[in-house]
Structures are given as structure tokens and as C-alpha cells.
Amino acid sequence: MKFLSLMLALSVSLLLHSQGTEKTYLLKVAKLYDSEKNSFLKNQEILVKGKKIEKVGTNLTKPEGAEVINLQSCTVTPGLIDAHTHVLTIQKMTDPLETDLFVNGDMERTLRAVGICKSFLEAGFTTIRDLGNSGQFLDLNLKRAIGNGWMIGPRMVVSGPILSPEDGQFFNLASHNRFVIDKEYRVIKNVEDARQAVKDHISKGADVIKVVMGDGRITLPLEEVKMIVETAHSFGIKVTAHATYDAVIDRALEAGVDGIEHGYGIADSLLDKMARKKIYLVPTIGDYDAYIRLFADNERKITPDELNGLRSYVAAGETIVKKAIEKGVMVVNGSDMYLFNKIPQGQAAKNTLDTYFEACNNPADVLKTATKNAAIACGVDGFTGVIKENMTADIVAFEGDLEKDFKKTLYKVKFVMKEGQIYVR
Numbered sequence: 331m332k333f334l335s336l337m338l339a340l341s342v343s344l345l346l347h348s349q350g351t352e353k354t355y356l357l358k359v360a361k362l363y364d365s366e367k368n369s370f371l372k373n374q375e376i377l378v379k380g381k382k383i384e385k386v387g388t389n390l391t392k393p394e395g396a397e398v399i400n401l402q403s404c405t406v407t408p409g410l411i412d413a414h415t416h417v418l419t420i421q422k423m424t425d426p427l428e429t430d431l432f433v434n435g436d437m438e439r440t441l442r443a444v445g446i447c448k449s450f451l452e453a454g455f456t457t458i459r460d461l462g463n464s465g466q467f468l469d470l471n472l473k474r475a476i477g478n479g480w481m482i483g484p485r486m487v488v489s490g491p492i493l494s495p496e497d498g499q500f501f502n503l504a505s506h507n508r509f510v511i512d513k514e515y516r517v518i519k520n521v522e523d524a525r526q527a528v529k530d531h532i533s534k535g536a537d538v539i540k541v542v543m544g545d546g547r548i549t550l551p552l553e554e555v556k557m558i559v560e561t562a563h564s565f566g567i568k569v570t571a572h573a574t575y576d577a578v579i580d581r582a583l584e585a586g587v588d589g590i591e592h593g594y595g596i597a598d599s600l601l602d603k604m605a606r607k608k609i610y611l612v613p614t615i616g617d618y619d620a621y622i623r624l625f626a627d628n629e630r631k632i633t634p635d636e637l638n639g640l641r642s643y644v645a646a647g648e649t650i651v652k653k654a655i656e657k658g659v660m661v662v663n664g665s666d667m668y669l670f671n672k673i674p675q676g677q678a679a680k681n682t683l684d685t686y687f688e689a690c691n692n693p694a695d696v697l698k699t700a701t702k703n704a705a706i707a708c709g710v711d712g713f714t715g716v717i718k719e720n721m722t723a724d725i726v727a728f729e730g731d732l733e734k735d736f737k738k739t740l741y742k743v744k745f746v747m748k749e750g751q752i753y754v755r
């Protein structure tokens with residue numbers, strides 16, 4: 331009984347405490363990107379109370395005690411979303427993907443990810459969807475650590491280990507080293523195993539199921555992918571497929587996945603199919619200058635042949651982004667930035683948006699891929715991805731005019747708020 335009254339007293343005082351510390355801000359902004367109208371609105375005000383956006387409009391009344399934040403030289407957008415990250419892996423361009431796993435233990439990968447997560451938030455990403463190569467559920471541990479306030483980072487939507495065919499994504503391993511595949515992937519053995527893998531992942535806390543269709547000699551058969559999708563959907567969980575060439579893209583679409591990651595060189599007919607079936611595309615393509623910098627950062631000389639190859643690779647990627655938008659496919663921002671950079675990873679991740687801009691030359695369309703569209707793909711559109719009443723206060727301000735000077739302004743982050751808390755100002 332004593333304990334019960336103590337608990338009651340504690341909860342009352344906690345309630346008073348949280349009410350007392352609930353901050354109110356009135357943000358005055360020059361330009362606001364409205365991700366639902368897909369347009370820019372001038373001279374807006376945003377009233378934030380606690381974790382939520384209370385009101386958006388012009389000439390709002392300033393509540394007593396509210397702090398006014400002057401963003402009148404800025405463009406404001408919903409907190410950005412990167413729907414394809416791997417914060418627990420770094421690959422040097424001179425090494426195969428699995429090197430990180432051989433060199434670094436779970437602790438080192440996690441501690442390194444602490445800095446990477448912070449860099450994403452500071453670059454303006456308030457949500458990331460981390461799609462595997464994260465050991466055995468280290469992504470889930472990070473998500474919890476951020477949620478508990480033990481470290482600073484974006485909200486995380488996590489997949490846990492990628493469901494994959496026998497190779498995972500580690501090719502050419504010596505047979506005595508193949509054990510590492512099971513340290514990083516969940517290899518699917520057959521249809522029943524596919525069902526069990528999805529159930530295990532969901533029970534452990536995966537928010538999304540990521541499946542690698544296969545880039546090696548072995549690919550996942552249709553029946554297994556169908557079972558993955560059917561099981562995940564029965565629990566209300568989305569499935570997104572790493573698919574890098576038409577045969578496996580088509581198979582993933584037939585199986586009923588919610589999204590395609592990469593989709594390099596995807597055929598027009600498949601884009602049409604995606605538009606019809608309302609399946610999103612995450613074109614993880616970087617921009618040419620960024621790739622050149624990556625080669626330099628990785629002390630990797632580039633041959634003239636590679637340079638030409640790179641040029642056509644980027645151009646092909648841009649064409650696909652342009653076509654996908656024109657055909658009405660929902661394009662979603664995803665950087666897939668896990669390569670070693672000398673600049674912070676969060677900042678490096680933005681070069682994907684540069685590429686989308688080169689492709690469509692429309693700042694609103696590009697921002698939509700990283701806000702509303704990405705929120706839908708990540709299953710967080712019920713509370714973020716748009717700045718409007720009752721949404722979570724995930725807000726970013728860029729110094730300058732994103733509509734007029736997209737590529738430069740994108741890197742000038744002046745203010746970051748996640749769930750009503752300010753991280754950059």
C-alpha cells in the first residue's frame with residue numbers, strides 16, 4: 331500500500347514536471363515547403379507545443395511564454411527522411427563489403443554508428459529507415475538507445491538482418507569463411523522457413539522486412555518471396571526488395587512487395603507496372619561529383635574507362651528518376667550511403683537528392699521524395715513527413731531559398747527540430 335501511494339505521488343509529480351517543461355515555440359519562416367500540396371508557401375508561422383505542431387498559418391497569436399524563433403531568411407521543410415541507410419556498416423572502396431565484419435566487432439560498429447546517427451540528424455534527417463547490414467539486430471539496439479535518449483539521432487525504422495538467398499551479399503568468400511553470412515543475413519532455406527523468418531523478425535521488433543532478391547548465382551524463388559510478403563502483410567508490416575536487374579525486379583513485383591530498392595536500369599514496362607500497382611521506387615543513385623569525391627576520399631584511383639562508366643551510370647540513373655516521376659511511380663529518397671567518406675555520413679547522404687534534382691529540375695518534387703513519399707514508404711506518414719496541425723514537430727530550416735537555389739541551400743542547415751526538441755539552431 332505504501333508502495334502504491336509512493337507510485338501515485340511520483341506519477342503526479344512526473345505529470346506536473348512534464349507539463350512544466352513542455353515548451354512552446356512560434357517559428358516565423360520565409361518559405362515553407364508543403365509536402366501535401368507539393369508547393370512552397372511564403373511568410374508562414376508554425377506553432378509548436380510540446381512534441382506536436384499545434385497550428386500553421388499567418389499572423390498566429392503568440393501564446394504567453396512561447397519562444398519566437400526567427401527563420402525569416404530560411405526555407406523550412408518537414409524533417410527529411412532517408413529511406414535507405416546502413417548506419418552500422420562502412421565499406422572502403424578498396425575492400426569487399428564483408429571486411430567491416432571481419433575487422434570490427436559489434437561494440438565498435440555500434441559506437442561508430444553513434445556518430446553517424448548524429449550526423450544524419452544534424453544534416454536535417456529526423457527519420458531514417460535502416461535496411462540491414464547491421465549485424466544481428468544492432469539496428470534495433472540503436473533505435474532503442476535513441477528512443478531512450480541515451481544518444482542523439484533520427485527516429486529509426488529498422489529491418490534487422492536482411493532476408494537473403496544463400497550468399498547473403500558476400501560473394502567469393504573462401505568456404506571456411508562462409509560462416510560470416512549467418513552473422514549478417516537471415517538466409518531463407520525454403521517456403522516454410524520464409525514464413526518463420528518473417529515471424530521471428532516481427533516478434534523481435536523489426537519495423538519492415540528487407541529482402542535481397544539476389545545478385546549472385548542464387549536468387550530467391552517466387553514462392554519464397556510470396557510467402558515473405560504474405561506473412562509480413564498479415565501482421566501489417568511492409569516488405570521492401572533489393573532488386574538490381576529486371577528479372578528479379580519483375581519477380582519481386584509479382585510477389586507483391588511494397589517497394590523496390592535500387593532498380594538499376596529498370597525497364598519502362600516495369601516502371602509502368604509499379605505505377606499501376608502503387609509500388610514505390612528508391613533509386614539509390616549518387617551524383618557524379620560526389621562519386622569523384624568518394625574515389626578521392628577512399629584513395630582509390632579512377633581509370634579513364636571507369637570515369638566514362640561512371641558518367642553513363644549516373645546519367646542512366648537520372649533518366650530513370652525522371653521517367654519514374656513522369657509515369658507517376660512514387661519515388662522515395664534513399665541514399666544507401668555506407669561508403670567511407672571524409673565528410674560526415676549524414677551530409678554525404680544528401681548527394682542522392684542532388685541527383686534527383688539533376689533528373690527532374692524541380693525542388694518541390696525532390697523534397698516530396700524525402701518527406702511525404704518517404705514517410706509513406708517507411709510507414710510513418712501518420713505523424714511525420716508533413717508540416718501541419720497535430721503532426722509531430724519534425725522541422726528543418728535551410729538558410730536561403732531552396733526553391734530558387736536548391737543544391738547549395740540543401741547543405742545550409744540552420745535549424746533542426748525532432749519531436750519538438752531543438753538539436754541544431
Ligand SMILES: [Zn+2]
Nearest residue numbers: 414416461666
Ligand atoms: Zn543498401
